[in-house]
Amino acid sequence: MKLVSLFDDFLKDTVNLNKTRIDLLEASIPALKSFVRAxxxxxxxxxxxxxxxWAHETIIRPVDGKEFDADLLVVVDPVDGWTAAEYVESLGRAFSSSKTYEDKTKTCDYCVTITYAGDRRIDLAPCVVGRLWDGSMEVCNRKGSFERTEPVEYTDWMKERNAYSGNNSFRKVTRLVKYLRDIKQTFTCPSVLLTTLLGNEIQWFEKGNDEFADVPTTLKTLMGRLDDRLRIYSTRPTVTNPKLPSEDFSPLFGTDEQYSNFRTVIARYRKCIDEAHATEGRRESIKAWQKVFGTDFAKGDLVKAAAGLTENTGTSLVGRFLDSTAAHLGGIVDLVRDYGLSILPASFARPAHMQAPRWSSVSQPADIAVSAEWRSASHAEVGRPVAVGQLLRPQGGLYFRATLVDGTPVPPEYYVEWRITNTGAVAMSANAGRGGFEVSNKSKGRWETLLYRGIHMAEAFVVRRSDDLLVGVSKPFYVVIE
Structure with missing residues (x-):
C-alpha cells in the first residue's frame, strides 16, 4: 500500500527539520552577514x-540529535595577488578574533564553520566572482586552488526536477533517501551526489506522469530507476554536474569498494520498497515500510492500533505479557518490535528490583546524554551506533558512553556510575534481575554483553568526586534483545 498520509506524517514528525530550528537558522544569518560586512x-x-x-529545501533533521548544517556562500570581488587559501584563512581570522564568534569558529578547507553547540552549524564559504571572466564563480580550496562553481544554476536545476515530479515529491523523496542513508548507515553518498543521481532520473516530458503521482510512488520510481542505472556500471560512472559539465561528482562515491557497496545496498532497498508498495493490508504494509525506514515510520498509527488490541476479557495484550516482578514473557519484545517503546506503561521503567541512587542529590540534576555502540567483543576497537529501542540479536555487546547534552565529556572532577537493569523471564531467572549500580569498566564508558531476550535499561549517574553529590542523570537507554 502507498499509505500517502502516513508518509506525510513521517516527513513532518521525523524526517523534516522542524520549523523552530529553521527559524533559529534564519535568525542567525543576518548577524553573520552584518559581521562579515563590518x-x-x-x-x-x-x-x-x-x-x-538549505537552498534546495532538502535539509533533514539529524538522526543523532546533533547539529544540522547549512551552507552560505560569501560572494566577493577578487583581490589582486591573493591565493585561494588567503580568502578562507583571512575570513577565519576575522571570526576567530571576534569575542562573539571566537569559541564557535573553525577554519576548514573551503569554508569557515560557525557552530552553535548542540543545534546548528553554518558554513560560510568565500566565492570569488569575475576572476576568470565577467560572471565566473569560484570557490576557494585552502589546500589547492580556485574551483569553478554554479550554485544558483544547480539550485534552479533541482527546483526544475521538483516541478517535473509534481506535488513537491522530488524534494520529499530526496529527504527520505537522505534519512535512509543516515539512519541505516549502510552506505555513504554525499548529498549533492545523491540529489544529482535521483534528479537525473526525472525528465521534462514526464510531468504529470502516474509514476510520480505521490511520494511513495515517486520513491519507488526513482529508486527503481537508480538501481537499473547502477546495474549498468560495475565501476564508478561519471556523474556530471548538470550545470557545470567540467565538474564530475563521481569521486564523491569514495573508493571502488564504497561504490560497489552503494550499488548493492540500493538494489536491496529497491526490492524492499517495491515489496512495501505492493503489500496489501494496512498493518502488513506498515510493517513492510518499517523494514525500510525503521519503527519511527507510522509509529503513532501502530500505537493507536496497539491500544485497541484487547482480548475478550478486556486485558490488554501488553498487560498479558507483564507482571509485577519484571519477569515478563518474551512476547513483549515482539510487541515493542511491532509498535515501539511507547506502548510500555510508565511503571515498566521502575521495576521493584531496581535500586535507588545512594547519593544525596541537587534539587534538579542536569540531563546527561547516553549513546551506545554495538561491538563484536569488548576488545573490539570499532563498531556501529545503536539507537534507543533498536532490536538487537543476543551476540556481541554494547559500549555505553555518557556525555553532557552538548556532546562534551563529563569533566574529570566528576565520576559516572551506571544503573544496569534487566527484565524478562530468562534474565530474571539467570541472575535474579540486575538493577544495581556498576562502575565504568572501559576507559570512557560501560561494556555490557547482549545475552538475554527482553527489554533492558542502562542509565548514567554523574556524581561530584569532592562530596559525592549527584548532579546529573540520564534517561533510560532501552536495549531490546530478540
Whole structure:
C-alpha cells in the first residue's frame, strides 16, 4: 500500500527539520552577514547565496540529535595577488578574533564553520566572482586552488526536477533517501551526489506522469530507476554536474569498494520498497515500510492500533505479557518490535528490583546524554551506533558512553556510575534481575554483553568526586534483545 498520509506524517514528525530550528537558522544569518560586512575583511562583498540542502529545501533533521548544517556562500570581488587559501584563512581570522564568534569558529578547507553547540552549524564559504571572466564563480580550496562553481544554476536545476515530479515529491523523496542513508548507515553518498543521481532520473516530458503521482510512488520510481542505472556500471560512472559539465561528482562515491557497496545496498532497498508498495493490508504494509525506514515510520498509527488490541476479557495484550516482578514473557519484545517503546506503561521503567541512587542529590540534576555502540567483543576497537529501542540479536555487546547534552565529556572532577537493569523471564531467572549500580569498566564508558531476550535499561549517574553529590542523570537507554 502507498499509505500517502502516513508518509506525510513521517516527513513532518521525523524526517523534516522542524520549523523552530529553521527559524533559529534564519535568525542567525543576518548577524553573520552584518559581521562579515563590518569586520574589515579585505575582499569587497557583493552578496550572499544560500546553497546545498538549505537552498534546495532538502535539509533533514539529524538522526543523532546533533547539529544540522547549512551552507552560505560569501560572494566577493577578487583581490589582486591573493591565493585561494588567503580568502578562507583571512575570513577565519576575522571570526576567530571576534569575542562573539571566537569559541564557535573553525577554519576548514573551503569554508569557515560557525557552530552553535548542540543545534546548528553554518558554513560560510568565500566565492570569488569575475576572476576568470565577467560572471565566473569560484570557490576557494585552502589546500589547492580556485574551483569553478554554479550554485544558483544547480539550485534552479533541482527546483526544475521538483516541478517535473509534481506535488513537491522530488524534494520529499530526496529527504527520505537522505534519512535512509543516515539512519541505516549502510552506505555513504554525499548529498549533492545523491540529489544529482535521483534528479537525473526525472525528465521534462514526464510531468504529470502516474509514476510520480505521490511520494511513495515517486520513491519507488526513482529508486527503481537508480538501481537499473547502477546495474549498468560495475565501476564508478561519471556523474556530471548538470550545470557545470567540467565538474564530475563521481569521486564523491569514495573508493571502488564504497561504490560497489552503494550499488548493492540500493538494489536491496529497491526490492524492499517495491515489496512495501505492493503489500496489501494496512498493518502488513506498515510493517513492510518499517523494514525500510525503521519503527519511527507510522509509529503513532501502530500505537493507536496497539491500544485497541484487547482480548475478550478486556486485558490488554501488553498487560498479558507483564507482571509485577519484571519477569515478563518474551512476547513483549515482539510487541515493542511491532509498535515501539511507547506502548510500555510508565511503571515498566521502575521495576521493584531496581535500586535507588545512594547519593544525596541537587534539587534538579542536569540531563546527561547516553549513546551506545554495538561491538563484536569488548576488545573490539570499532563498531556501529545503536539507537534507543533498536532490536538487537543476543551476540556481541554494547559500549555505553555518557556525555553532557552538548556532546562534551563529563569533566574529570566528576565520576559516572551506571544503573544496569534487566527484565524478562530468562534474565530474571539467570541472575535474579540486575538493577544495581556498576562502575565504568572501559576507559570512557560501560561494556555490557547482549545475552538475554527482553527489554533492558542502562542509565548514567554523574556524581561530584569532592562530596559525592549527584548532579546529573540520564534517561533510560532501552536495549531490546530478540
Amino acid at each position: 569586520s574589515g575583511w579585505q575582499p569587497k562583498v557583493r552578496t550572499f547565496v544560500e546553497q546545498g540542502s
